[in-house]
Amino acid sequence: MENSVEQPRQQDHLIRDGDFVVLKREDVFKAVQVQRRKKVTFEKQWFFLDNVIGHSYGTTFEVSSGGNLQPKKMMEEITSETKEAGIDNRNIVDDGKSQKLTQDDIKALKDKGIKGEEIVQQLIENSTTFRDKTEFAQDKYIKKKKKKYEAIITVVKPSTRILSIMYYAREPGKINYMRYDTLAQMLTLGNIHAGNKMIVMETCAGLVLGAVMERMGGFGSIIQMYPGGGPVRAATTCFGFPKSFFNSLYEFPLGKVNCLLNGTFSSKALPSESKDSISVEENNGTLLDDLQTSPKEIEENIVEVIENNHPQQETMEVISQEPEYKEHKERGNKKDYIQEFQRKQEQQKKRQIEAATLLNERNADGLIIASRYHPTPLALSLLEFVAPSRPFVVYCHYKEPLVECYTKLRERGGVINLRLSETWLRNYQVLPDRSHPKLMMSGGGGYLLSGITVANDKQKSESCVLELQKTEEPTAKKRKVQESDS
Amino acid sequence: MSFVEYEELIKEGDTAIIFLGHGSMFPVQVQRGAQTQTKYGVIRHSAHLIGQPFGSRVTCSKGGWVYVLHPTPELWTLNLPHRTQILYSTDISIITMMLELKPGSVVCESGTGSGSLSHAIIRTVAPTGHLHTVEFHQQRAQKAEEEFREHRVDRWVTVRNQDVCKNGFGVSHVADAVFLDIPSPWEAIGHAKDALKVEGGRLCSFSPCIEQVQRTCQALAEHGFIEVTTLEILLREYNVRTANLPLPDLGGALDPLPVLGEAQFKIGVPLRETVGHTGYLTFASKSLF
Missing domain, CATH: 3.40.50.150 (Vaccinia Virus protein VP39)
Known part of the structure; x- marks a missing residue:
């Protein structure tokens, strides 16, 4: 926009065709990919994103007729010159007659293409009680009506902050009800930073993986452990990472962890692998499903994903077709298709061997677990791949499995500073003379078990068991000492 | 060591965290020839720390042991x-x-x-x-x-x-x-x-x-x-403990020998007092x- 006085060196802040972006209306988010002439539905409205291309991230748009988006200046608030205001609400009666405009009138206004702003103004003028409302109540009324009738959409850059808030609000089940502040704790407690070699085991649609990737900025390596046919990275895609970020992202099947630990894993085991274990998985993977999968089946898969969502809420945009996939469809040449598939299969095998090598070095810089599975077996086996003096964090939606995990880890030894915790998050309304906590807050955002690995050999683990008995059941006296310490 | 990059071995000039157990720890600046006193005895930097991997267990002069940790911002x-x-x-x-x-x-x-x-x-x-x-x-x-x-x-x-x-x-x-x-x-x-x-x-x-x-x-x-x-x-922290609750005697037992005793289970208890x-x-x- 011409508002930018200085032309920044990089053009990263401009929205480009093909970018993964997040649409924002009030507090509602939706992740989409910018594609020309593609209809997007958001908050009961549909429009095209063609006009956002070339604008800065953070620009606000208004939906105009024909689903076109027009940039809108944020600050032109309607300075409603309503000086008249009541003192309190003693004379306001809820008789349902205060608004003279009927639903049909409003609909007619909308159909005429009247802007949301003007509709709100008309609503105010036709409200018999507006003038009697207190100034505060007037503000609230305007805000409420604006929210309903003004179709204002901001396009923002995806980030862990936005995507984790979006998922928690819209599809918490897909991320195991992990609240965004819990994810924030995991990233900090796990000391996630550039250059790490991280092990990530998650079943949170790839959100946790994406968050870890963002914090590592393409430096270091990540091994994603996955259950079933392949890793799920629907949310990871929404981050819109550069391709280079994926060069050091490996995946390794959970089902082969024990082989790796007891030394029976070998590259020879790979070619005999059945096709279905190679077949992929999620709706937006870059890898192709096995040969039998027709394009139709893939499409159905996407539809299914959409239907799985809460009916009242809109779905997050599922990024359907990777360019590579499109290519195949266009060519439609079965021979090429088979060759391509075999090439991919070979490449995948190679990557898996590389991942196995990385794990076998047993010097990972950290472990993050956030899955729908019981945390104990995962923590016990995956910690084997972590170097001493490194943090690990285990998430669980429930507290009790983590209590068990804590006990088992103490028995195993090789870990110190174990801590079971959760966080409380409270939002505030801040207004002059009217500041207080918001009326509603989240009742729980999941639990974390964190700790630090240390050197662990057999003797040590024995003494750790002793220590466990010492520390875990402190006598009344010991407990007193601890308390007075703190 | 640096606070932004992990290293395997402890070097002179490093900051290391001496972990004594029960959440008790303190930082040391590793120096050749230096000594650090702990309640378990002396740690000699040249012998006990330099060249050792972070995360090692160090036995102090009085026989007690501590862990030496790689520093992190946390x-x-x-x-x-x-x-x-x-x-x-x-x-x-x-x-x-x-x-x-x-x-x-x-x-x-x-x-x-x-x-x-x-x-x-x-x-x-x-x-x-x-x-x-x-x-x-x-x-x-x-x-x-x-x-x-x-x-x-x-x-x-x-x-x-x-x-x-x-x-x-x-x-x-x-x-x-x-x-x-x-x-x-x-x-x-x-x-x-x-x-x-x-x-x-x-x-x-x-x-x-x-x-x-x-x-x-x-x-x-x-x-x-x-x-x-x-x-x-x-932050809400929970202490993991084993708890016992006695089973009540409701009298008039149907069994010839009423088995009274305790129920034992693992729990996460909130701290009695915490940051509010x-x-x-x-x-x-x-x-x-």
Whole structure:
């Protein structure tokens, strides 16, 4: 926009065709990919994103007729010159007659293409009680009506902050009800930073993986452990990472962890692998499903994903077709298709061997677990791949499995500073003379078990068991000492 | 060792964390020939530490043992010398996420204080980002600078000894994020806006009192900041214990020999007393217009 006085060196802040972006209306988010002439539905409205291309991230748009988006200046608030205001609400009666405009009138206004702003103004003028409302109540009324009738959409850059808030609000089940502040704790407690070699085991649609990737900025390596046919990275895609970020992202099947630990894993085991274990998985993977999968089946898969969502809420945009996939469809040449598939299969095998090598070095810089599975077996086996003096964090939606995990880890030894915790998050309304906590807050955002690995050999683990008995059941006296310490 | 990069072995000049158990620990500066006293006896740096892997168990002179840990910003937060009230990892976590910090981010911070948050920011923005931290107290600024050098993170941070409310951050239109932890943040909002990039950025202000928050929010609105939200985050810790509850005798047992006893189970008990307030965190975005 011409508002930018200085032309920044990089053009990263401009929205480009093909970018993964997040649409924002009030507090509602939706992740989409910018594609020309593609209809997007958001908050009961549909429009095209063609006009956002070339604008800065953070620009606000208004939906105009024909689903076109027009940039809108944020600050032109309607300075409603309503000086008249009541003192309190003693004379306001809820008789349902205060608004003279009927639903049909409003609909007619909308159909005429009247802007949301003007509709709100008309609503105010036709409200018999507006003038009697207190100034505060007037503000609230305007805000409420604006929210309903003004179709204002901001396009923002995806980030862990936005995507984790979006998922928690819209599809918490897909991320195991992990609240965004819990994810924030995991990233900090796990000391996630550039250059790490991280092990990530998650079943949170790839959100946790994406968050870890963002914090590592393409430096270091990540091994994603996955259950079933392949890793799920629907949310990871929404981050819109550069391709280079994926060069050091490996995946390794959970089902082969024990082989790796007891030394029976070998590259020879790979070619005999059945096709279905190679077949992929999620709706937006870059890898192709096995040969039998027709394009139709893939499409159905996407539809299914959409239907799985809460009916009242809109779905997050599922990024359907990777360019590579499109290519195949266009060519439609079965021979090429088979060759391509075999090439991919070979490449995948190679990557898996590389991942196995990385794990076998047993010097990972950290472990993050956030899955729908019981945390104990995962923590016990995956910690084997972590170097001493490194943090690990285990998430669980429930507290009790983590209590068990804590006990088992103490028995195993090789870990110190174990801590079971959760966080409380409270939002505030801040207004002059009217500041207080918001009326509603989240009742729980999941639990974390964190700790630090240390050197662990057999003797040590024995003494750790002793220590466990010492520390875990402190006598009344010991407990007193601890308390007075703190 | 450095606070932004893991290393396997302990070297001279490293900062290491000596872990005594039960959450008790302290930092040491590893020096050839130096000794450190613990309740379990002496640790000789040359013999016990240098060349050993981080995470090793070290047996002290009296036979007791400790673990030597690689420093992390989180361990540092628990062990640093307090020159001021500090921010703890719970608040730091949400600050880092809500400010959208990542490698490459440029951040402005004031005040530096004891450097608890500074270390965490540097860890997150390295190796391609930078922290500009402003502290009006001269000795504190100096001490922070020394620590950054000792921790080998000085190339990612610039410390300025000035008053942010009067003189700002010393940089303009470079920051992706600004953090304020000062008594009157509303006086620094204009400078914060100036420090942020032209194309926008994020701001956070930490204040213990709601009155401060109110004035800050007003100043944010006046300066055209948007998406202003205020929140509070609290850590709830649980101690894992085995609990026993006696089974009641309800009399008139049907069994010939009533089996009375206890039920035993594992529990997570909340702490009897815990931190109930640290501060309010206000976040905002710099508007494009």
